Amino acid sequence: xxxxxxTALTILLLGMGTVQAFNLDINKLIDAGKSASDLKPVDxxxxxxxxxxxxxxxxxxxxxxxxxxxxxxxxxxGLWLALQTERPDLPWRFGVMDSDSVNAFAAPGGYVxxxxxxxxxxxxxxxxxxxxAHEISHVLKRHHLNAIQKNAQVGLVTNLMSAFxxxxxxxxxxxxxxxxxxxxxxxxxxxxxxDEFEADKMGVVIAARAGYDxxxxxxxxxxxEAMNAQDSxxxxxxxxxxxxxxRLELLDGLMTGTMDRYASQLLVADRFxxxxxxxxxxxx
Amino acid sequence: MKxxxxxxxxxxxxLLVYGGEAAQTLIKTDLKQEPFADxxxxxxxxxxxxxEVIKRQGGWMQVKPATGAEGWVKMxxxxxxxxxxxxxxxTGMTSLWNVASQGRSGNTxxxxxxxxxxxxxxxxxxxxxxxxxxxxxxxxxxxxSQAESSASKAKLASQKxxxxxxxxxxxxxx
Numbered sequence: 001x002x003x004x005x006x007t008a009l010t011i012l013l014l015g016m017g018t019v020q021a022f023n024l025d026i027n028k029l030i031d032a033g034k035s036a037s038d039l040k041p042v043d044x045x046x047x048x049x050x051x052x053x054x055x056x057x058x059x060x061x062x063x064x065x066x067x068x069x070x071x072x073x074x075x076x077x078g079l080w081l082a083l084q085t086e087r088p089d090l091p092w093r094f095g096v097m098d099s100d101s102v103n104a105f106a107a108p109g110g111y112v113x114x115x116x117x118x119x120x121x122x123x124x125x126x127x128x129x130x131x132x133a134h135e136i137s138h139v140l141k142r143h144h145l146n147a148i149q150k151n152a153q154v155g156l157v158t159n160l161m162s163a164f165x166x167x168x169x170x171x172x173x174x175x176x177x178x179x180x181x182x183x184x185x186x187x188x189x190x191x192x193x194x195d196e197f198e199a200d201k202m203g204v205v206i207a208a209r210a211g212y213d214x215x216x217x218x219x220x221x222x223x224x225e226a227m228n229a230q231d232s233x234x235x236x237x238x239x240x241x242x243x244x245x246x247r248l249e250l251l252d253g254l255m256t257g258t259m260d261r262y263a264s265q266l267l268v269a270d271r272f273x274x275x276x277x278x279x280x281x282x283x284x
Numbered sequence: 285m286k287x288x289x290x291x292x293x294x295x296x297x298x299l300l301v302y303g304g305e306a307a308q309t310l311i312k313t314d315l316k317q318e319p320f321a322d323x324x325x326x327x328x329x330x331x332x333x334x335x336e337v338i339k340r341q342g343g344w345m346q347v348k349p350a351t352g353a354e355g356w357v358k359m360x361x362x363x364x365x366x367x368x369x370x371x372x373x374x375t376g377m378t379s380l381w382n383v384a385s386q387g388r389s390g391n392t393x394x395x396x397x398x399x400x401x402x403x404x405x406x407x408x409x410x411x412x413x414x415x416x417x418x419x420x421x422x423x424x425x426x427x428x429s430q431a432e433s434s435a436s437k438a439k440l441a442s443q444k445x446x447x448x449x450x451x452x453x454x455x456x457x458x
Contacts, residue, residue, distance in 0.1 A: 076426045
C-alpha cells in the first residue's frame, strides 16, 4: 500500500511540475485512500463553527421569512423530532427561507432550513416532519461536515484542527475564507447520493418515533415527482439529489413490512393547515 | 372589488388541502375499501384512469374515480397531476399563497414569473454570507419543554423505533 502510494506520488511529481498541481493531487490521493470516517473528527465546538459559517452562506442565498409564528412553529416541530435522536442536545435551529424554490438544507451542528416553496406544497405536519427528519439525519451523520473536511485542502483541515484544539482558537481570515468557499461549493453541488438515501431511511424512522405517520416523506417525494422537472424552482434540488422517483422506490421497498405498523399514526393536518395556511393567506 | 373577489377566492378554496388534486393511475390498480393490503377490493382501475385525491394515510391514497365509488389505492400506483397536462405542482397551500401574494388563483393556469425568488446552484455558490440572519435563529428557537408541550397538544407520543437495518452504520436510539 505504502509502496504503491509512493510510486504514484513519484509519478505525479515527475508528471507535474507546479506546486499547485502537486497540492491538488496529493489531496485526491489521500482522499482515495481514506474514507470520510478516517478523518480526524472535529469536536462539537469545531462542528458548531463550521456549521455557523455554512448556515450564513445558505441564508446569504435567501434570508429567513419574517414571520415569528411560522418560525416558532417550525422550531417546535423540528426540536420535537431532534429529541427522538442520538443527538438531542445539539443547539438545534430551524428556519423557513424566503424563497419560492423547492428545497431544504442542513448544516453541521444542528441547522435545518426549508424553503417557503417546499413548505407551501405540503399537506400535513407529517410531511413537514418527514422533510425535517431527513435534514436532521444529515446532521446526525455529519454528512456535510465530513464532505467539507474531505473537500478542504490539507492546509485548511490542519488549520481547523489546530484552531479548535486550543480553547481560544478561532479561524484565521484566510482559513475562514477558504471554509466559506468550500462550503458554498458543496451546497451548490450536493452530497453523495448514498448520503441522501441514508437520510431518507433515517428520516422516516425519526418521524415514526415522534408519533407521525412515517409516509410523510414519501408523500412529499410524490409531490415533487409530479412537478415539471424543467421548473426552475426545482433546479438546485434536482441537481443535488437523486430523482424523487428513485428515492420513492427505495423507500417504498424498505418501508413495506417494516413501517406499515406505524402507517396509522398522526398526520396532524389540522394544525399544519392552520399555521401554514394563515401564513400563506398573508402572502408575504 | 378586486379585494373582495380575492377574499371570496380564499374562502372558496377547499379546507382539506389534498382535496381535489388530480391524479392518475400508473398501472392497473385494485381500488380497496380500506387502506390495507388485505382489504376488500371494490373495483379495478385501468392504467391511466383519472382520479381525484381525497386524502392520504400511510402508504395509501383515498381517491375518487370520475365514475364509481371512492376507495383506497397504494400511493405508488398513482401519479399526481392530470393526464397529459403538464403538472404545475400547485399542491398543498400553493394556491392560497398565489391568491394572496399575486391576487390571482393558482388554478387559472397563469404562471407568474415575476417576483419569484429563486435559489439556483449559482445563487448558492455566489451567496454573500449573512451572519446576522443566523443570529436571528436564536430568537425563534424552541426550548425542550416548548417542543414537548407542542407535541402533546397535537397528541403526538414518542416511541422506540429502530433505524431500518439497511442504513449503514446506523445505531439504535440512545
